[in-house]
Amino acid sequence: MRPFGYRVFLALLSAILLVASAGAEDPPIRIGSKTFTESYVLGEITAQLLQNRGLSVERALGLGGTLIAWEALKSGEIDVYPEYTGTLTQAVLKQPGLTLVELRSAVAAHELNIPVLLGFNNSYAVAVATPVAQRLGLNKVSDLRAQPQLTAGFSHEFLNRGDGWQALRQTYGLPQEARGIEHALGYDALEAGQLDITDAYSTDGELAARDISLLADDLNFFPSYQAILLTRADLPTEARAIIGELDDKLSEAIMRQLNYRVAIGGESPAAVAASFLRTSGLVADATVIEATRMDRILANTATHLKLTGIALLLACVVAIPLSLVLSRYQQLSRALLYGAGLVQTIPALALLALLIPLVGLGELPAVLALFLYSLLPIVRNTLTGLFSVDPLLKEVATGMGLTDGQRLWHVELPLAVPTLLAGIKTAAIISIGTATLAAFVGAGGLGEPIITGLNLNDHRLILEGALPAAALAIIVEVMFEWLERVIVPAHLRQ
C-alpha cells in the first residue's frame, strides 16, 4: 500500500467538496414549473416579469411531476408555480367538483394562494391520428366504444391519476386496454401508427403541426383545467402585485401559439416568454440574456460533479467504516446488505418524491438519493473483499500477535482494497447516470438539458446533457483505473 495513492484520492475528494461550498445571497423568489413545454413557458413568463421589475429570482423549472411541485411549494422550496384548477381538485386534493371559491379556501388551508387566473383552459383531450379518425369516422370520445381493436397508450400521470384513464374508460364504457408511454413520445407513436389513442393537452402547440385530431368530450368528462399561478401565502406583497398583472392575459390561442413556437419552432421557453411579455405590453424591453451553450455545459457538468462527488464521498465515509465494523458479525452484515439492496429497488423518481417532504427540494434530496444508491455497491464490495481474505492469513496474523484492529488495518483492509475500489467505481458510475434525475427536484446538473430536451422534443438539448454525462462516466472509469494502478500492486489487481 503506497500512501501516495491515498493522498491523491483525498485531494481529489476535498477539491470536489470545495466546489460544493458555494456562497449564498438574499433569498430570491423561487419559480417552479413542471416538465412540459407550457409549464416551462409559464414559469419563464413569471420569472422574467419579476426580474424585469427588479426582483431577484431563482428558477427551479422542470420539477418531475405534480406531486413534487406541490410538495416543493408547501415546504417552501419554491414560492410559485403554474398549475391547473382541475389538477388540484382531482389529483392533489382529491375533491372533484370543487368550485373556484371552494378551491381557493381549500388551498388556503395549506397556506397557499391562487392570486392569478391566467385566462385559458388547458383541458385533457383524447387524441387520435387524423387518417385513423377519418377512416373510422371518429369525432367524439364515445365513437371509440365501437373500436376495441385500437391500441391506447397514455402518459404515466394520466394513466394513474384520479381523473385519468380509468375514470374516462368507465364514463364512456371504453373497451381498450392502455399502457404507459412517455408523453413526449406519444404523438410520434401516433403518427407512426404504433399507437392509435393517446392523451393530449388542448393548448398543445404541437397539435397544429401534426396530423393529429382531438376527439370531442361529448359526455363532459374532463373537468375544467383553468391555468393559474399557485403561490405560497407568504409570498411578498410586491411580488404578488407584479404577478397579478398576468391575470387573464393568456387565451388558449395565445398559449397554443407560444407552445408551438417552443415545441415546433425550436425557440427556447425563455425567448418565447420574453417575446410574449413584449408583445402583450407587460414589459417595454424584455430581452433574454441566455448563457452560451459552452457556459451551460460547463455549469451543468460542474453541478453534476458536485452532486455525485459529495454523495460518493458521504457514501464512502458511511459505508466503509460500517462494513468494517459489521464484517465481524455475519447476521448484521447480511442485514446491512439486504437494507442497501432494498434501497436500490426503489425507482429513482419515487425515492426523490419520498425525500422531498423530508428534506425539501434542490440539491439535498438529490445528494441523499445518490448517497443511498451508492451504499449498496460500496457495502457489498467492502464486505466481499473482507470475507474473501484467505482465512489462513487471518489466523496467522492473529497467531503472530496482531490485535483485531491491527489485523484489520494491516492485513484484511489492504487485501480488500481492489474489491473495495471496484465498488466505489461502480457507485460513481451509477451516480453519474442517476444524477441526471436530479433535475426533477431542481438540483440542476446534466439532467436539466436532457429532461428539458425530452419534454421540448429538442434533440440537440438532449445531447447537450447526454454527451457530457457519457464523457464523465468514461473519465471516471479511467481515473479509477489509474487510481487502482497507483494504490494496488500489480499481482493483486482484479
Add this chain to the structure above:
Amino acid sequence: MISLALDAASKRYPDTVALDTVSLEFPEGRITAVIGPSGCGKSTLLRLCNGLVRPDKGQVLAFGEPLRYDNLAPLRRRIGYAVQGSALFPHMSARDNISLLPRLEGWTPEAIEARIRELMALSHLAPEQLERYPHQLSGGQQQRVGLCRALVLRPDLLLLDEPFGAIDPITRRDIQHQFLELHRAEPRTTVLVTHDMPEALKLADHILVMATGRVVHSASRDDLLAQHPGEEPGALLERLLRGANP
C-alpha cells in the same frame, strides 16, 4: 521456570475429541517434534499453545502463567509462529512481512535493519529477495521469510506447524539444515508439528507421538535411536503407534 506446559488440557469438536486430557511440559531450549497421523490432534495441540484454540477443560501455561484469553496479543509476540506454505501477506514485500511486528512494537528503523540483516545471514536470504513480493519468491525462499518473520522479535518460544511440508525434498534438506543452524545460534523452546518421521528424527531433541487425541509415546531422540538401532524411521513410527493401539 518452564516456558510452555499443558495441564490436563482437553479439546472436543462436535464429531471428534481432538485432545484428551493431555498434560506435558516442553523441554526448555529444545526442539520437540509432535508427530502422528493426520487427525491425531497434533495441530490442535500446537494451536492451544498460542491460544488460537481454547481448551474445554484443563489449562495452558506459558511462562508459568495460565493463558489470559481476553488479551493474548502481548503473549503471542513472545511466541513465534510459522505454518505450512508460509502464509506470507501477499500485499507486502518480504521485508515488510518480516518488519511488520517490530514496527508495531515501535522498534527504531536501525534496530529493525540490524535484526533483519542478522536473520538474513542465518537463513541464507539474499538482499534483493527482501524487496520482492511473496509470489516472486520460490517456495523455499517463502518458507525462509516465514521463519524470519516468526523469529524477528527474538521470541522465547517458537511454534511451527509443518513448516517444511510443501517444499521439494532437496530444498527441504537445505532449509532443515539452516533451521538447525538458526536454532544453534538462538536456542529457544520450539514445538515442531510434523507427519514426517525422518524430519522429526533429524531436527528434534525430543519426540512426542500422538494418536486419537492422546500422547502415546514421549522420548528423547537419543533414547529412541538407542532402543531401536538401525530401524527405518517410517517403520519405527509404525511400531510406536502400534504399541499404543495393540
